[in-house]
Amino acid sequence: MKTNFHRRYSSGPNQRKWLLYAITALVLGASMLLFFRSTLVSLSSPVWKGQNFVSLGIKNLFALIKDKDELVEENTVLRERLVSYEATLLALQTLESTQLEMLRIFGRSGNEDFVAAGVLVHPPETPYDILIVDAGEEDGVIEGSMVSLPEGGALGRVTEVYENQSKVELYSGSGVETNAYLERHNVSIKLIGRGGGSFELELPRDIEIKEGDKMLLPGVESELVGVVSKVMLEPTDSTKKIIVRGVGNINSVRFVSIH
Amino acid sequence: MRVWYTILVLAMTITMPFWIYLPLIFIGIIMFPFYIESVFLGLLVDVIYGGAIDNILFGFPFGLAGAVLTLSAIPLRKRLRFNT
Numbered sequence: 001m002k003t004n005f006h007r008r009y010s011s012g013p014n015q016r017k018w019l020l021y022a023i024t025a026l027v028l029g030a031s032m033l034l035f036f037r038s039t040l041v042s043l044s045s046p047v048w049k050g051q052n053f054v055s056l057g058i059k060n061l062f063a064l065i066k067d068k069d070e071l072v073e074e075n076t077v078l079r080e081r082l083v084s085y086e087a088t089l090l091a092l093q094t095l096e097s098t099q100l101e102m103l104r105i106f107g108r109s110g111n112e113d114f115v116a117a118g119v120l121v122h123p124p125e126t127p128y129d130i131l132i133v134d135a136g137e138e139d140g141v142i143e144g145s146m147v148s149l150p151e152g153g154a155l156g157r158v159t160e161v162y163e164n165q166s167k168v169e170l171y172s173g174s175g176v177e178t179n180a181y182l183e184r185h186n187v188s189i190k191l192i193g194r195g196g197g198s199f200e201l202e203l204p205r206d207i208e209i210k211e212g213d214k215m216l217l218p219g220v221e222s223e224l225v226g227v228v229s230k231v232m233l234e235p236t237d238s239t240k241k242i243i244v245r246g247v248g249n250i251n252s253v254r255f256v257s258i259h
Numbered sequence: 260m261r262v263w264y265t266i267l268v269l270a271m272t273i274t275m276p277f278w279i280y281l282p283l284i285f286i287g288i289i290m291f292p293f294y295i296e297s298v299f300l301g302l303l304v305d306v307i308y309g310g311a312i313d314n315i316l317f318g319f320p321f322g323l324a325g326a327v328l329t330l331s332a333i334p335l336r337k338r339l340r341f342n343t
Binding site (some may be wrong): 002015018019021022023025026029030033034037040041044047051053064121123124125126127132159160167169173 | 273274275276277279281293295298299302303304305306307308309310311312319321322323326328330333
């Protein structure tokens, strides 16, 4: 009896040819796209602006056709929340002026100069924890500048500056390490980005930490970088794992300040 | 078909969330023989959306993944007999 076996796909000349094609495509493509990186971002920028404009318009349209009773209810809730926020704001303003006064006494001024920028791209359009903002070299943005939410809270740093756009790497980017300290005990920590706007860290089990504890960046500004959202501790562990939620929602951030 | 598909994915790369365009690139690899365009699409994602590239070899994870998957799909496609 004669048995026919399928030929196994060993690395024949064809496979080597494909491998060569793939490597060439990778090398050529990478060098070409890297060379035109700034142009690509500039060309995509009007598309992103248009897309943001359209999505905002659609959101507003849906808000217009909302049910009247629902709107009245929402309005009442928002008014109540506003009263509460106004009280908090007053307290914070007092604290801020005290902080500025202290900084002045010590010969340090607060970060009053900043560049306001609109966010063109944010996750989930990008698979990385990256923002592309519409302010660049012409607006005075420099590499390494810190990026915060307008209402406060550090988001990340500018890593690339183009003519009219900049790329911001978020502190929460996967594997990004950020030095910070735990407000409760002034303990120095290293936050490790997990992507998706969150961080993780490990602390000895003896250090007391609770959900809602704040993580601040070192420096006189002490900007908020995250809030503890989960503490995981097994009875046999010598350390506890802490999950920290970054400030704001990176999936819907529209404006940032760069300083 | 192949060219139109690539143009569609390219447009989606600029406008849609990653969980739409990345699976589409993968589907292209399965659908078309030796879909080398996936390497360029992956590289485009890395270059436009990626951070600073410190390591030239691992600085393009999606481009590299595109190349590896395209090569892996060649014997797989033959075994699956897509073309017959």
